[in-house]
Amino acid sequence: MEGLHHDTIIDPPNSDSSENDADSLKSVEETKQTVDGDIGKDFSKSEANKLLTKEEKLNLYEQMIRIRRFEERSLRSYQQGHIGGFLHLYIGQEAVAVGSVSMLGDDDHIITAYRDHGHALAVGMEFDECMAELYGKKTGCSKGKGGSMHFFAPDKNYWGGHGIVGGQTPLGLGIAYALKYNKKKGACLCFMGDGATNQGPFYESLNLASLWNLPVIYIIENNGYSMGTAESRHSAGDPLAKRAEPFDISWSVSSGHDLFEVRQTISDALKSAHENSRPSVLEIVTYRYRGHSVADPDQTYRSKEEIEEYKTNKDPINLLKEKLLNEGIVTDTELKEIDIKAKGDADASAEFADASPYPDPSELMDDIYWETDNPDNKTSEGIMFFETPQ
Amino acid sequence: MAIITYREALNQALSEEIENDPNVVLMGEEVAQFKGSYKVSEGMLEKYGPERVIDTPISEAAFSGLAVGAAMMGMRPVVEFMFWSFCYVAFDQIFNNAASIRYMSGGLINVPIVFRGPANGGTNVGATHSHTPENFAANTPGLKVICPATPADAKGMMKAAIRDNDPVCVMENTILYNMKGEVPDENDYIVPLGKANVLKEGKDMSIIAHGKAVHSSLQVAQTLEEKHGIFAEVLDLRSIRPLDVDAIIATVKKTNRVLLVEENKPFCGVDSQVAFIIQDQAFDFLDAPIKRISAIDAPQAYSKALENIQIPDHDRILAKAMELV
CATH class of the missing domain: 3.40.50.920 (Rossmann fold)
Structure with a gap:
């Protein structure tokens, strides 16, 4: 896995790859060789990407830059005291969410952990509802009751936004189970961080996923750090995805810096899920520029040089930008316009959030039970709440 | 009105609701082939097949969470804990996920799930198998908690729980499983939650x-x-x-x-x-x-x-x- 993991020496790219694109999701035996062979490979012409139009490529770029500008704006709002609690930024990892979600069909679903803004925006949630949620406002996607870690949009097949590390891994399994039970040809992408691979429910989920042939795809977004603990200090064995092996689940390790590689990786896993109802574990190596959360001073466990190295050489947005410019399909001006619009929309969303009302104290008691929210369909009797706002 | 046991009353409730609604499934350890550790689901595998009556591994965190995920998608899973004491290894799935997802999503999602099984002491199985967690389940807004004490209530309240659109924890009792009582036969025999x-x-x-x-x-x-x-x-x-x-x-x-x-x-x-x-x-x-x-x-x-x-x-x-x- 050299060249992908953060705690290993970065080797020069190996451009001599003869791997067939469709085979990049390898059997257990083949995986290690494949990953080493894929370093530096150009995925822009691979099966999943070769038919992308200029508009589609620009749209993918736009989604990534919009996520980044949204989060940069949210950071400012946090620093200004408009946002409380935790704010886990996704900056640096944008290609993973955008690349993954761009491959999904109508019956494919996603669920993720607490670093969820990127996934939420990638499925099509609006800046305004997301920023307002961060501000704790009534106009937020969860009416101000979820916060940064708990964005949901079931109408967009997006099931959250979950705060407990690894806690969403059985839920993703259940979404896949329901799809299979209802005979849908869909899959559930269940995103998690490298830290979550050390939680027990993940392994219990892998066992059931394989035993029951469930179309769940676990995506380990390996950003190198479980909070402030480097992978080499939190996880035995290497790579993390290899932990799928005893469950007879196919796994792979790929680069999350390259949007096109992410798309190809997801495409292969989706094929396996849709056609054979088999799970996969995909370790996608990425990097976050900011601390675990905004409250993380980020000075104790990694060097500024390391962060700069990623920003300079592996930034997913810059890498895509260079590719698009090199292809000659866009101009610098076009890309700048996209960026300016993203910044403007982010500022506008902060204004929207700021101007929005806070929830009324009476709303504290809404959305707890379906039944109390739907009094006309009430079936039970008795008292449900034992302390309520005056 | 037939005189049947508490156990048979539960079996009737589960069977009738499986027949009434294709979204209802029963899953848990030993519920299918073994017919249930306390034989509550006896005969159900033969009648409804392995898609509706599902044996799980001893893996409470995974199958509880799986059922919550399925309920978010509109299914109505009934999860059997062999003992409610075993919910302690699935605490996050019940007390964070099932209980809080509706709230944290601002009401976009509901979780129509039933967690059920015996929650009692008195059978000489020691501290780890004798917990009565109705108090801390009831301490969690988002969960409903019932403790049926008679065969008729076991049937009527279990059916109400399965039809409920919120998560319901049904706390049974192994010592009551053999208790007999009059139980209405009707398919629509419901005892509403919250009525003493x-x-x-x-x-x-x-x-x-x-x-x-x-x-x-x-x-x-x-x-x-x-x-x-x-x-x-x-x-x-x-x-x-x-x-x-x-x-x-x-x-x-x-x-x-x-x-x-x-x-x-x-x-x-x-x-x-x-x-x-x-x-x-x-x-x-x-x-x-x-x-x-x-x-x-x-x-x-x-x-x-x-x-x-x-x-x-x-x-x-x-x-x-x-x-x-």
Whole structure:
């Protein structure tokens, strides 16, 4: 896995790859060789990407830059005291969410952990509802009751936004189970961080996923750090995805810096899920520029040089930008316009959030039970709440 | 009306709801081939097949969470815990995910799921297998909690739980599984959640209980009447959350003396809340301080000699009742 993991020496790219694109999701035996062979490979012409139009490529770029500008704006709002609690930024990892979600069909679903803004925006949630949620406002996607870690949009097949590390891994399994039970040809992408691979429910989920042939795809977004603990200090064995092996689940390790590689990786896993109802574990190596959360001073466990190295050489947005410019399909001006619009929309969303009302104290008691929210369909009797706002 | 066991009543409820709604499935350890560790699901695999009656590995966190995920997608899974004590390894899935997802999503999602199984001491299986978590399930907004004490309630309340659009924790009792009683045959026999039941009318004191403690209380009420000429009213709470506060206050106003009985541990137990409500809403109707009897406040003991005195029995409840008069 050299060249992908953060705690290993970065080797020069190996451009001599003869791997067939469709085979990049390898059997257990083949995986290690494949990953080493894929370093530096150009995925822009691979099966999943070769038919992308200029508009589609620009749209993918736009989604990534919009996520980044949204989060940069949210950071400012946090620093200004408009946002409380935790704010886990996704900056640096944008290609993973955008690349993954761009491959999904109508019956494919996603669920993720607490670093969820990127996934939420990638499925099509609006800046305004997301920023307002961060501000704790009534106009937020969860009416101000979820916060940064708990964005949901079931109408967009997006099931959250979950705060407990690894806690969403059985839920993703259940979404896949329901799809299979209802005979849908869909899959559930269940995103998690490298830290979550050390939680027990993940392994219990892998066992059931394989035993029951469930179309769940676990995506380990390996950003190198479980909070402030480097992978080499939190996880035995290497790579993390290899932990799928005893469950007879196919796994792979790929680069999350390259949007096109992410798309190809997801495409292969989706094929396996849709056609054979088999799970996969995909370790996608990425990097976050900011601390675990905004409250993380980020000075104790990694060097500024390391962060700069990623920003300079592996930034997913810059890498895509260079590719698009090199292809000659866009101009610098076009890309700048996209960026300016993203910044403007982010500022506008902060204004929207700021101007929005806070929830009324009476709303504290809404959305707890379906039944109390739907009094006309009430079936039970008795008292449900034992302390309520005056 | 047929006379059947509590176990058979549960089986009827589960079977009827599986037949009524294609979204209902039963899953858990040993529920299918083995017919249920306590034979609650006997015959169901043969009747409904492995897609509806599903054996899981011993893996509570995974299958509880799987069921929550499926419920978010619109299914109505019934999850059996062999013992409610085993929910402790699936705590996050029940108490964070099932309970809070509706709230955290601002009401976009609901989780129509049933967690069920026995939650009782008294069978000499030691501390790890004898928990009665109805108090801390009820302490979690988002969850509903019921403790059916009779075969008829086992059927009617289980059916209500499965049809409910919120997560419901059904706390059964292995000692009650063989208890027989009249149970209506109708497919639409529903006992609503949150409705307490006066099992014995009385005028001199109210004994309020839930679960198996209801039956010990009924025996004590009989003794009080036969040997002491004291007419105790016995109120079966049936449901912990929602709680039938009106029925509690009504019986207190009628008898003016209250004994609370539960097999739960005392500290922050269900009856702590019941006692608070009574003094808050009916203080002027009390002719004596509220008395309370719970399981003795030690980890559940294995030895019969110890566990028999740990759970409130006839004599201990009777002695406490006599303090009221």
